[in-house]
Amino acid sequence: MYPLKFKPILKERLWGGTKLKDVLGKPIDSDITGESWELSGVQGDISEVANGPLEGISLKELIVDHGEKLLGKSVVERFGTEFPILIKFIDAKQDLSIQLHPNDDLAKERHNSFGKTEMWYIMDADPGAKLIVGFNKNVEKEEYIHSLEKGTLLELMNYEEISEGDTFFINTGKIHAIGAGTLLAEIQQTSDITYRVYDFDRKDKNGNLRELHTSLAVDAIDYELKDDFKVAYANKKDVVNTMVDCPYFKTNFLDLDGDLYQDISKRDSFTIYMCVGGEATISNDWGSAAIKRGETILIPACSSNVNINTHGAKLLEVTI
Structure with a gap:
């Protein structure tokens, strides 16, 4: 039960770039790698140990074999053999889609999944880089739907300028997007459920528009203006x-x-x-x-x- 490192699971994305390779040294050939999944229990993307005698063993196997020794008794009581969080580094060369994530109840009902509460720590930001986090005013559901129909959703968005060290907490239902020029660390619930509502009319390599989840998103969005996302934290040296x-x-x-x-x-x-x-x-x-x-x-x-x-x-x- 020594300190365990895991092999990164690298994901090409339409909006990805080269910072995971150039800045963080990930073993990447592609110029559009957007995500490095560092620690994942997501089905189909289970992390494997990269160091020591347990090298090559999957996180799932470790949990089955070692249970409470690996996770802790209270964690096993809550989550069984599921690893409860997903750890990533993300490089956005282009803007990500505007999206949101359902809460636990809705995700369970619709997808038999956890919801997706997450946080971001900004590691690097190009000059002028921004995030979209929430609305810039209280919005009615009908106003939101109308903005999608008219192509004016961006006028309702709240933009946040960012720099290294900025930290954001993204609770479920909050509409958001990572802006171009951003390298960040992400910590989230184990879930890959995302409702994409606007994608800047981009097309993939095959010339197709990416799927939007307009109807699913309508009842999952928090339409209220809230200033609850920027994390204020102490930064004292050599302490927790x-x-x-x-x-x-x-x-x-x-x-x-x-x-x-x-x-x-x-x-x-x-x-x-x-x-x-x-x-x-x-x-x-x-x-x-x-x-x-x-x-x-x-x-x-x-x-x-x-x-x-x-x-x-x-x-x-x-x-x-």
């Missing part, structure tokens, strides 16, 4: 800074100039470290693994401590 604490995941920010030791014996959950800057070596009771910007490590729940050795690293620490 809370970013997001929601029912689906907890994320802390670690900006380290030196070593950090943590007793995690009472933490009834696995711990994930996403490196968003610098490099470090992360150790637990049974071993260690090196991590650099753009890499991810899973610390099993049975670990009693974690020791981070570094001369400079920025890490997202994720637990359930």
Whole structure:
């Protein structure tokens, strides 16, 4: 139960670019890779261990074989053998579609899936890069439908300028889009359910417009104007800074100039470290693994401590 690294699952996307390769060093030949799935339990895209004696073993096999030792007792009680979160790095060379995700109840009813609450940490942003997050005013359902029919949806959108370190929490029902020129880390519920409502009339490589989910989205959207998405968090050096604490995941920010030791014996959950800057070596009771910007490590729940050795690293620490 040493610190586990996993093979990235790389996804070409219409809007993808080369930053996952050029900036984060992912093993990519394509010029349109948009996503690196770092840790996934999504059916058909199950992560495999990349280091140590367990190399080649799937995350699903690890959960079946090690259960509570890997995930934690409370996590197994809630999710069984399902891994509850999906960890990604995303490179948007072009704007992503305007979309939203259903809540747990709607996703269960329609797709037998979890909903998709997510958060973004901005790792790099080109000058002028923006996100779309929510509406710029309270909107009636009929007004939204009319804007789709007239092609004026963009006039209702709220635009947020971004820079490195900005963090956003995207709850279910909130309409959103990642803008061109953005490299980010994403933490989300394990779900691939997305309702795409506008795609800038783009065509895929075969000349086809991508599918829209207009009717499904109408009853899933939160039409109310809410300023609840920009995460304000402390950024104190060499300590654990809370970013997001929601029912689906907890994320802390670690900006380290030196070593950090943590007793995690009472933490009834696995711990994930996403490196968003610098490099470090992360150790637990049974071993260690090196991590650099753009890499991810899973610390099993049975670990009693974690020791981070570094001369400079920025890490997202994720637990359930």
